[in-house]
Amino acid sequence: MEPGEPPTLSLITTGINGLDNVLEGGFTPHRLYLISGNPGSGKTTLALSLLIAGAAQGQRCLYVTLSESREEVRHVARSHGWDLDAWANFEICEVVASEGILDQEAQFTMFHPAEVELTETTKSVLVEVERVKPTLVVFDSLSELRLLAQGSLRYRRQILALKQYFTGRKATVFLLDDGTSEPTDMHLQSIAHGVIHLEQLAPEYGAERRRMRVIKMRGRSYRGGYHDFIIQTGGLQVFPRLVASEHHEEYAEEDVSSGLERLDLLLGGGLRRGTNTLVLGPAGTGKSTLATQFVHAATERGEHAAIFTFEEGLDTLLARAEALGIGLDDSIASGRAAIQLINPAELSPGEFAHRVRKAVEVDGAKVVVIDSLNGYLNAMPEERFLIVQLHELLSYLGQQGVVTILVMAQHGLLGSQMMTPVDASYLADTVILLRFFETHGEVRQAISVVKKRSGPHERTIRDLSTIEGRLTLGEPLRGYHGILNGTPWESDVPPQTVTSATQ
Numbered sequence: 001m002e003p004g005e006p007p008t009l010s011l012i013t014t015g016i017n018g019l020d021n022v023l024e025g026g027f028t029p030h031r032l033y034l035i036s037g038n039p040g041s042g043k044t045t046l047a048l049s050l051l052i053a054g055a056a057q058g059q060r061c062l063y064v065t066l067s068e069s070r071e072e073v074r075h076v077a078r079s080h081g082w083d084l085d086a087w088a089n090f091e092i093c094e095v096v097a098s099e100g101i102l103d104q105e106a107q108f109t110m111f112h113p114a115e116v117e118l119t120e121t122t123k124s125v126l127v128e129v130e131r132v133k134p135t136l137v138v139f140d141s142l143s144e145l146r147l148l149a150q151g152s153l154r155y156r157r158q159i160l161a162l163k164q165y166f167t168g169r170k171a172t173v174f175l176l177d178d179g180t181s182e183p184t185d186m187h188l189q190s191i192a193h194g195v196i197h198l199e200q201l202a203p204e205y206g207a208e209r210r211r212m213r214v215i216k217m218r219g220r221s222y223r224g225g226y227h228d229f230i231i232q233t234g235g236l237q238v239f240p241r242l243v244a245s246e247h248h249e250e251y252a253e254e255d256v257s258s259g260l261e262r263l264d265l266l267l268g269g270g271l272r273r274g275t276n277t278l279v280l281g282p283a284g285t286g287k288s289t290l291a292t293q294f295v296h297a298a299t300e301r302g303e304h305a306a307i308f309t310f311e312e313g314l315d316t317l318l319a320r321a322e323a324l325g326i327g328l329d330d331s332i333a334s335g336r337a338a339i340q341l342i343n344p345a346e347l348s349p350g351e352f353a354h355r356v357r358k359a360v361e362v363d364g365a366k367v368v369v370i371d372s373l374n375g376y377l378n379a380m381p382e383e384r385f386l387i388v389q390l391h392e393l394l395s396y397l398g399q400q401g402v403v404t405i406l407v408m409a410q411h412g413l414l415g416s417q418m419m420t421p422v423d424a425s426y427l428a429d430t431v432i433l434l435r436f437f438e439t440h441g442e443v444r445q446a447i448s449v450v451k452k453r454s455g456p457h458e459r460t461i462r463d464l465s466t467i468e469g470r471l472t473l474g475e476p477l478r479g480y481h482g483i484l485n486g487t488p489w490e491s492d493v494p495p496q497t498v499t500s501a502t503q
Contacts, residue, residue: 010029011023011025011026011027011028011029012026012027012028012029012054012136012172013025013026013053013057014026014027014049014050014053015049015050015052015053015056015235016046016049016053016235016236016237016238017238018227018229018236018237018238018239018240019212019236019238021223021238021240022212022214022222022223022227022238022240023214023217023220023222023223024220024221024222024223027172027194028193028194028219028220029135029170029172030167030170030171030172031167031172031173031193031194031218032162032163032166032167032172032173032175032191032192032193033172033173033174033175033192033193033194033195033196034174034175034177034188034189034192034194034195034196035047035174035175035176035177035195035196035198036176036177036178036179036188036189036195036196036197036198037178037179037197037198037199037200038178038179038198038199038200039178040200041198041199041200041210042198042200042210042229042231042236043140043141043176043178043198044073044076044140044176045076045080045231045235045236046198046235046236047063047138047140047174047176048063048073048076048077048080048082048138048235049235049236050136050138050174051063051090051136051138052077052082052084052087052090054135054136055087055089055090056087058089059089059134059135059136060089060132060133060134060135060136061087061089061090061091061134061135061136061137061138062091062092062093062128062129062132062134062136062137062138063090063091063092063093063138063140064093064095064125064128064137064138064139064140065092065093065094065095065140066095066121066139066140066141066142066143066144066145067140067141067143067144068140069094070092070094073092073140074092079233080233080234080235081233081234091128091132091134093124093125093128093132095121095124095125121144121145121148122158126165129166129169129171133169134171135170135171135172136171136172136174137166137171137172137173137174138173138174138176139162139173139174139175139176140176141176141177141178142159142175142176142177142188143177143178145158145159152187155187156187156191159175159187159188159191160191163191175188175192189215189216192216193217193218194214194216194217194218194220195214195215195216195217196212196213196214196215197212197213197215198210198211198212199211199212199213199226205345206344206345206346207345207346209228209348210228210229210230210231210348211226211227211228211229211348211350212226212227212229212238213225213226213227223240223241223243224241225241226241227239227240227241227350228348228349228350228351229350230348230351239348239350239351239353239354240350241350242350242353242357242389242392242393242396243392244392244393244395244396244398244399245395245399247396247399247400248399249399249400249401250401251273251274251400251401252273252401253272253273253274254272254273255267255268255269255270255271255272255273255455256270256271256272256273256294256297256298256301256366256367256403257270257297257301258270258271258293258294258297259293259294259296259297259300260293260471260472260473262462262472262473262474263290263293263447263473265458266447266448266449266457266458266460266462266473267430267432267449267452267457267458268449268452268455268456268457268458269455271294271403271405271430272403272429272454272455273366273401273402273403274398274399274400274401274402274403275398275403275404275429275430275453275454276394276397276398276403276404276405276406276427276428276429276430277403277404277405277406277428277429277430277431277432278406278408278424278425278427278428278430278431278432279291279405279406279407279408279432279434280408280410280420280425280431280432280433280434281409281410281433281434281435282409282410282411282412282434282435282436283409284436285434285435285436285445285464286434286445286447286464286466286471287371287372287407287408287409287434288309288312288317288320288371288372288407289320289321289324289471290432290434290447290471291307291369291371291405291407292307292317292320292321292324292326292328292369293324293326293471294367294369294403294405295307295328295331295337295367295369296321296326296328296331298336298366298367298403299328299331299336299337302336303336303366303367304335304336304337304338304363304364304365304366304367305331305336305337305338305365305366305367305368305369306337306338306339306340306356306359306360306363306365306367306368306369307337307338307339307340307368307369307371308340308342308352308355308356308368308369308370308371309339309340309341309342309369309371309375310342310344310371310372310374310375310376310378311371311372311374311375312371313341314339314341317339324466324470324471325470326471335363338359338363338365340355340359342375344375344376344378345378349389352376353389353392353393353396356368356393356397357396360397360400360402361400365402366401366402366403367402367403367404367405368397368402368403368404368405369404369405369407370404370405370406370407371407372406372407372408372409373390373406373407373408373424374408374409376390387424387427390424390427391427394427406424406428408420408424425451428451429451429452429453429454430449430451430452430453430454430457431449431450431451431452432447432448432449432450433447433448433449433450433484434446434447434464435447435448435483435484435486436486437480437483437484437485437486437487437488438486438487438488439480439488444463444465445463445464445465446461446462446463446464446477446483446484447461447462447463447464447473448460448461448462448484458476460476460477460478461476461477461480461483461484462474462475462476462477463475463477
């Protein structure tokens with residue numbers, strides 16, 4: 001610290017790891033903060049978490065409730081496993097309308113009733129503050145004060161007076177506002193030192209989703225943008241927005257084997273660490289089986305691998321792998337492989353990215369399979385954000401040296417008109433194309449590598465089949481033309497082309 005520089009205040013941690021990450025450490029003490037959001041977005045739960053974390057650190061905490069009873073606040077806390085009575089330094093101040101205000105015979109000839117009630121309410125709060133002498137204070141919620149103020153000017157002056165009062169007593173204050181009275185009122189945001197806004201989203205199908213955004217934080221840097229979060233027993237779990245450039249790790253640049261010699265030859269040696277591969281093709285061509293083969297090879301090398309599946313059930317996936325001789329039961333039992341079933345109707349993109357990060361950073365996964373991107377697309381609240389979030393996730397996995405395999409099913413079975421739900425091929429470092437084709441009254445499968453940024457690869461198209469319960473690649477299909485269209489011919493020039501040229 002330079003001479004004459006004011007001492008730096010220790011930050012107040014929130015008790016929520018993800019939120020501390022978003023705030024880059026926590027809140028600056030002795031300031032006034034606004035937590036806004038519609039009813040049901042999680043403001044009360046967040047406020048209780050903040051005070052409980054503060055109480056655990058030895059701070060004196062006061063929860064001022066203007067709209068709920070003391071017992072209702074305790075009930076909310078109990079639903080998360082918190083016993084507020086266990087903290088001697090945690091108190092609840094319940095401010096309710098006095099009986100005189102409700103008496104029909106009460107007359108106010110010189111003052112409006114609201115002015116009298118606002119004065120009484122403020123007086124009740126200040127009496128409790130002088131008694132408790134808190135260092136952390138929550139006001140829940142400001143809608144009552146806004147209504148009692150009967151005007152924006154008086155309301156602003158009231159908040160400014162509270163801010164100066166608590167600042168002089170070195171208290172940190174959190175104001176909760178549900179915005180039910182004046183949604184466009186910006187007075188609070190201009191007064192507050194920091195503003196956090198909570199949102200509850202209702203997709204057309206599936207459970208509600210929640211996200212938060214730090215609107216401002218004076219004199220402090222923070223992680224901008226929206227951050228998904230969930231409310232669970234024990235409080236909030238916040239999933240900070242993923243920034244790939246912050247997570248670079250050193251790793252060996254080498255090709256990893258699939259465990260199949262001909263597949264490695266097709267790929268020019270295997271898949272390079274730190275790259276991602278898109279396995280593309282219609283349903284039933286063996287995309288998931290191919291991805292599982294790479295997982296099996298990784299576990300055989302003693303590495304950890306993770307599969308995130310959006311469509312296939314666990315029993316089905318294990319049975320299919322066992323039938324192909326690449327059983328994963330022993331690998332799962334030993335912890336070398338992990339399979340997570342993802343319900344796209346219940347999971348936000350932020351939570352999914354958090355699970356992938358945990359598999360990589362905590363479990364040490366070196367191979368990650370996302371099966372499939374179709375399911376990932378359905379998990380997104382709005383499709384236009386899919387590519388941006390997917391790009392960040394793939395960049396993160398690349399920075400970690402992970403071999404990522406993405407499975408995508410195309411619409412249709414045969415022909416050249418098959419469509420993909422979203423074009424993610426330009427994001428992929430390697431593209432493996434699987435196709436059905438018909439020949440001699442038989443439907444067969446073909447595999448080819450159409451793109452590999454990290455090095456050379458075979459340009460041939462090989463037959464793909466299952467022989468004696470094993471995934472097998474055949475010799476290059478050199479005697480055919482039009483395999484990728486699904487209806488190949490064996491002559492050098494197709495008959496229709498010859499006829500057309502003659503005419």
